[in-house]
Amino acid sequence: MATPQLLEDLYTRKVTFSDSELLRYREFAEQVVRTLLQEVQIHRRDGDPVIGREPIGTGSSFEGVKVKPELEFDFMVPIQTNVQQIVFCDTDRNIPSRFGIVKTGSQQKFQLQSKSTWKKDEDFETKFCTDARGYGFLLSADKIRKWFQSLSDRTLPALEKRFPGSTFRFQQHDPARNLLVTKDGKELNIDIVPAIAYENTFLVAKQCSSEINLPNEATWRLSFSTSERDFFKKMKRVLPCNSCHLKCLQILKYLRENDDQLCLSSQFTHGLRSYYLKTALFHLVMKSPPQAWAAGCLEQRLREMIKYLIDSLGEDRIPHIFLGNKRHLENLQWHLGVPVKFFHHTEANLLEYVSKTTMEQAMLRLIQISDNLEEILRQYLK
Numbered sequence: 001m002a003t004p005q006l007l008e009d010l011y012t013r014k015v016t017f018s019d020s021e022l023l024r025y026r027e028f029a030e031q032v033v034r035t036l037l038q039e040v041q042i043h044r045r046d047g048d049p050v051i052g053r054e055p056i057g058t059g060s061s062f063e064g065v066k067v068k069p070e071l072e073f074d075f076m077v078p079i080q081t082n083v084q085q086i087v088f089c090d091t092d093r094n095i096p097s098r099f100g101i102v103k104t105g106s107q108q109k110f111q112l113q114s115k116s117t118w119k120k121d122e123d124f125e126t127k128f129c130t131d132a133r134g135y136g137f138l139l140s141a142d143k144i145r146k147w148f149q150s151l152s153d154r155t156l157p158a159l160e161k162r163f164p165g166s167t168f169r170f171q172q173h174d175p176a177r178n179l180l181v182t183k184d185g186k187e188l189n190i191d192i193v194p195a196i197a198y199e200n201t202f203l204v205a206k207q208c209s210s211e212i213n214l215p216n217e218a219t220w221r222l223s224f225s226t227s228e229r230d231f232f233k234k235m236k237r238v239l240p241c242n243s244c245h246l247k248c249l250q251i252l253k254y255l256r257e258n259d260d261q262l263c264l265s266s267q268f269t270h271g272l273r274s275y276y277l278k279t280a281l282f283h284l285v286m287k288s289p290p291q292a293w294a295a296g297c298l299e300q301r302l303r304e305m306i307k308y309l310i311d312s313l314g315e316d317r318i319p320h321i322f323l324g325n326k327r328h329l330e331n332l333q334w335h336l337g338v339p340v341k342f343f344h345h346t347e348a349n350l351l352e353y354v355s356k357t358t359m360e361q362a363m364l365r366l367i368q369i370s371d372n373l374e375e376i377l378r379q380y381l382k
Helices: 003-015 019-043 105-115 122-130 141-155 158-164 225-238 245-262 274-287 295-314 342-344 356-371 374-381
Strands: 056-057 072-080 085-090 099-104 130-131 136-140 167-173 178-185 186-198 201-204 220-221
Touching: 003 225, 003 245, 003 295, 003 374, 019 072, 019 141, 019 158, 019 178, 056 225, 072 201, 085 186, 099 122, 122 130, 122 141, 141 167, 141 178, 141 186, 141 342, 158 167, 158 295, 201 225, 225 274, 245 274, 245 295, 245 342, 245 356, 245 374, 274 295, 356 374
Parallel strands: 072 186
Antiparallel strands: 056 072, 085 099, 099 136, 099 220, 130 136, 167 178, 178 186, 186 201, 201 220
């Protein structure tokens, strides 16, 4: 059996969910999160940040590239609070790339506000902020996340009542805390993270873990997830009918997620994030003619994606698809509502904090996969 047929068989048998199955569980996950957000309103105190009632679905389950077997669903929950200013690395070098800080109002303002609106005499800064020398009070991603989790904990009885026959429990998986739901014998993993809207992007309550010149808890990760979701919608319109771009990404994700079955210490599995594969697809689609992604080009495009990752690891560099990507200034087709200011940033390198050893080992493993692709596919299809 030739490689193109092996790829088609792997995709059909091992990789993709049926549309109806994924849709059914995705709609159920959305119902669960909406119910949770209704319930947290009951426990939220006056003066706390306002929690949105409508979640925003992000990630592979909402982009059409989910891979079997895990049923995972990611949601952002918009929150609103007194934001004085949001600052990024373009104006402050102490702020790490791909993160921002959120300055709140003055201490005096919040103290006056708390006397009139808070049920409990608790200072806003103590509960939700961190005092960063030279910056004043910055909204703490860690404190906001833990606050939201504490409210979510109290919703479990209501969820069990609303969805009889299903079970619910939270599991800590730093920095996230996931809601595990059992339905019809299947387990759903739901990640719910608070986020602050900023000009068609979001700052999510996931802090930088590297050593920086600011309190780590003051950093909020910059998310372009809604624009990335729109990128997939745009590709569907621009590329040929029945194009291979989704299938290509899903197969590569499957190879990554399962490579440690063939190579126990695989740094392709353990060292590289799935997000890097999606970024590789975006870069290649932007620079390729649409017909390059025709249905019959699956093997060529898969090998091209693998080569892109090999070359990028050799250069210690995978550019962010939006942040600092000046190609968008010349090609308006892929702007997707991202504020132009982010294209003018210094280029963000996704491999910035990945160790040299991890990159070298992942690169060598990808070379092996490329050289032995047909045999590897046969092993998965046994």
